[in-house]
Amino acid sequence: MRMFFILMLGATIAGPARAQTGGMALADFQSAGRARLMQADTNGDGRIARAEWTARPRGATNAKGDPARMFDRLDTNKDGALDQGEIDALLAHRFARMDANRDGTLTAEERQAARGRAND
Numbered sequence: 266m267r268m269f270f271i272l273m274l275g276a277t278i279a280g281p282a283r284a285q286t287g288g289m290a291l292a293d294f295q296s297a298g299r300a301r302l303m304q305a306d307t308n309g310d311g312r313i314a315r316a317e318w319t320a321r322p323r324g325a326t327n328a329k330g331d332p333a334r335m336f337d338r339l340d341t342n343k344d345g346a347l348d349q350g351e352i353d354a355l356l357a358h359r360f361a362r363m364d365a366n367r368d369g370t371l372t373a374e375e376r377q378a379a380r381g382r383a384n385d
């Protein structure tokens with residue numbers, strides 16, 4: 266009987282904390298985004314070369330503007346390829362722009378609002 270009581274108490278405490286994390290955290294956003302972006306890595310070397318980036322189908326980029334210019338901005342160390350760190354930086358930047366209330370998670374509403382906006 267006492268055990269049941271403790272379990273109930275535990276559920277009550279865990280409840281509100283779980284409600285706050287109903288949105289998507291940065292780490293989840295980055296792992297999902299990384300998986301999507303790395304589809305462009307057609308030679309499988311774990312990096313996205315300039316040619317691989319610009320060869321992506323227009324629809325997949327989800328961005329307005331010139332893909333080559335976008336690449337040059339993302340390739341911060343100017344070695345001609347996007348590595349994991351540069352991709353994570355891009356995704357962190359997108360995440361920060363989408364997180365309208367700055368609580369560190371993206372709700373469905375925040376992701377919806379970002380759709381249709383140009384990414385940079």
Ligand SMILES: [Ca+2]
Nearest residue numbers: 340344346347
């Ligand atoms: Ca680079």
Ligand SMILES: [Ca+2]
Nearest residue numbers: 364368370371
């Ligand atoms: Ca948010």
